[in-house]
Amino acid sequence: MSAAESAIALRDRILAGEASAAAVCRALFTSIQAHDGRVHAFQSLMEDRAIARAEAIDRDPSRFRGAALAGLPVALKDNIATRGHVTTAGSRVLESFAPPYDAHVVEQLEAAGAVVIGKTTLDEFAMGSSTDHSAFGPAHNPWALDRTPGGSSGGSAAAVAARFAPLALGSDTGGSIRQPAALCGVVGMKPTYGRVSRFGLFAFASSLDQIGPFARRVRDAAALLQAISGRDPRDATSAGAPPIAWTPDTTMPRGTRIGVPRAHLREGVHDDVSAAFEAALEPLRKAGAVIVDSELPSPSAAIATYYLIATAEASSNLARYDGVRFGRRAGPQPADTGALDTMYARTRTEGFGQEVKRRIMLGTYALSAGYYDAYYLQALKVRALIRREFDRAFASADIIAMPTSPTPAFELGARIADPLEMYLADVFTVGASLAGLPGISVPCGFTAAPPRLPIGLQLIGKPWDEAGVLAAAESYERATAWWQDAPAGF
């Protein structure tokens, strides 16, 4: 595929018998073998399975007519279950865990004719904003290899940026799709909570986790999201919402009101991010948008609310890693009493990394007797207020725009020692997560000084209005050329 060709255009050529799915796949594996040693976008590859499937598509493309992703290679974040293929979630505790089933999204991808090529690097259990917290080593940003690709879905973002895969899936709990998309200069979208089934997604914070797409073009992210959306009885929170009414011809209606929360953009935002964000409003205006002021919840309250709820849910969800039914079990030590409780603690202590333990401790504290009301319950109430404030903002705006990340990609390792500083990377993304809203990040520029690092524009919509968000993003993409830039050497 040429650098500028969209994935859906490639799909059309594969279906017409003008391009070979297997040849596309082989070319990607050649590139991955040559370059992923530097990037570490992939935790594992599924080369044989992918080539066999691509060859099956090539043998009779007519069987896949109407399949939205026919022959298109897709990389999956390694917290999405693939039957029989080790899925680690970036954790030692699952280093040899081969799930007994496919995630719902994997079934949907295969039904849509996609070819799953491998599993991508993430922060352990998706807890992080940099991939520094992967137990198997971080991924690197293709634009500057000493920098983070963002996190936690950093491997998926890096894989798309490095042209290792035209499409990828990640999961977003507090920004884990949008932030790495911004830092890697690609498109990434978190859908409305309930749009995509979480069946087979390893749970971090169940009331926030959503799977979503990465791509270079808005239209490709949309096609991927449409393919994985829909009700699945195996996830009681997946909703039977009407499908996303969007085609590649859908653009933003003139007069669309785009709200900007000015009050929150004055402090703590990198100068180049501010400049790129301001400049991004102009093409939106030219495309027919009306820019209005919006009031949104305070970002620091949103961060605190998010981290209390997410860690409380995580401390409960991660109780399943006890060395009994699956995953690693620690062996007995000479001084052990040899009892069950000792095995649990030893397994968890050996199996989890520093950040996961920190979050389990924080969540356990927030849920423990004497602190539950002050922390967890209060956070749930503030969450209700945050949703109300978004609802109010949407009374005078159709879309809300802000930077995706307050800074461009920071250096790997730079924030490990200061967990709070790492948490602040999510300051502009956690709001939409808490309120369950759809949000997209699209490339909107680069830093002025070298190294040339991508910057992302975030567009947030009303619940279930993915179509409106995608239309605004499509209009922005058509008016700009940022998406055409590629990192050197890939």
Place this chain on the structure above:
Amino acid sequence: MPPRITRDEAARIAALAKLDMADHELDRAARELESILGYFDVIARVDTTGTEPAATMAGPPPLRADAPLPSLAPADTFANAPDADTAAGLFRVPRVLGS
């Protein structure tokens, strides 16, 4: 007021979370928790009087008929177990009772 987290308090939390920590790790955990909770104190100042807590943004879960559905096959269920007696259909664990 953000809480003061002592080593004993950190030890209580670690025990609840089933994590083993040496004294120096407990001290570090206490310091980190205190600093993070200090920052999170911002939500204590939010007036939430009369606000219902929102545990989820999902609507009420759809109901289904209470009918048996197929579940994981026994061989798949035990395939990833660290220690299992597949024939007997059991996960094996260390002694539960007694010291």
